[in-house]
Amino acid sequence: MRVTDTQVACEAAARPDVAEEYQNYCVECSISYIPEGQTSTFVIPMEPVMRENIEPRIGRGLPAGISFNGLRLDQSAPVDAILSAYTIAAFDDCGGHVNPHVGYHTHIVTDCQEAVESIEGETSIIGIAMDGFPILQPLSAADAKATELDECNGHFAEGIGYHYHAGEPASNKILPCHKGHTIKPERRP
Template sequence: MYRFHRFAGTMSIALVTLPALAHDGELHHIEAFFADANIVSGPSIVDCTLSGGTETTCFSITVKPDPKAYTPGPWCPTSITDTAESGGIWFLDGEIEDVDGAFITRLSEIYGDTNWQLFDPDTGAVRYTGTLEACEAAARPDVDPAYQNYCVQCLPEYVPEEASLTYVIPLHPQMTDAPSPTNRAGSGLAYNGVRLDGPAPVDAILGAYTIAPFDDCGGHVNTHVGYHYHAVTDCLQNAPATTTEVAETDKQIGIAMDGFPIMAHRDDLVDQLDACNGLMVEGAGYRYFAGAPGSNAILGCHVAEVGCTLENGTGVCDASAMARRGPPPAGAGAPPPPAD
């Protein structure tokens, strides 16, 4: 059951990076926050319609899903003798597990199913998707049978060089009566311009005897949104300093699609967080804290109406129309519908 009563009805909540200033002042804070992003255009102030139908003011920013501070990857090891440096990570029982060669050999033991066999027992070579065609065949919801028992990786070079995403996020959150899942527009946007996504469809991936690892930064690639995060690790530790007095232990790593700040994970707050991974902080207002890296939930849900993620970078944001169409289909490149 959602523990939503603790913040419902709090309509005027101060933000860390989006204080109640004139639009020029707000844009200054947003520009500073996304200084490390690979920006194509923006940020700019636009009119928008949020998921609950509220017509309000948002900021729009178009970014390439390419972090400047590091090169994404690796994901799949190529041999069962490979060490952790040759592969990424996977979620297992709420923790992260290195996807090294030894992990590949243990899959049948880990999941209690002898059908797992991602490697050639004679040579020790790991079967992995090494082309765009293989990536697309293995990462779709109905995995091509030819790619069952494969380590699935889609490389950044498979995404067109000109590809970008436009995020339209409310300047001032509009609270809802009940939380909403993060599987339509994603959880939010990290300060480096990389999407903070909803849960990865782990059950669907495992159901096809595939593993689709994340790199050590918690990210992987699909050909629709490019590189994106399903976990927040210490790769986002260089977030810019905030200008509002906050606890020294807090570090903002992103802005949620509903406009609230997303802070780095804190183990000491886990028992205090609501179902959406959020908390009211005295003197600072409501904020989210990213889930533990192995939790497969950067956010548990959104507490306010969300804006839009636009793939073509054009058009007016009407998130209410998107909400009426329902969630996207589940698959390795799209998050699943929420559990009941």
């Protein structure tokens, strides 16, 4: 098995246009490659406002949301790029890994995200979406409420209001989209 084992190799392999010599690789980027003391700032509206059209920014510099314990809940893992270069950046037990651009992030919701109890009949809240609506743990497919979720995996419930349910881990989609206004991310250098 071939694994990237230096920072240079990680950076060459952890991008959509993988350098030819790093095709057919397991991409392993160490948290030690991220400069110490690096911080990330996320701006989330405190009072979410619904948009008329769906917000298309997930995956254009904007994550799906942030968990209460500080995990970046990211866009879907890029299956097309993975399959075209035969590179895979394996997940740890939390469905997360490091890349040199955003640092540590997760692509699925597991029990690594600290959960806060919500209301009777709903799953626990694990964090907040970039439009300010809460993200709850996935609904099981057997739950009747799963059929009433909208295109962004959200619905309304008395007592908690509009909220999202993260997709099941196998769906490779924490959130498909945002229903509310998000704040445009700063351009990356």
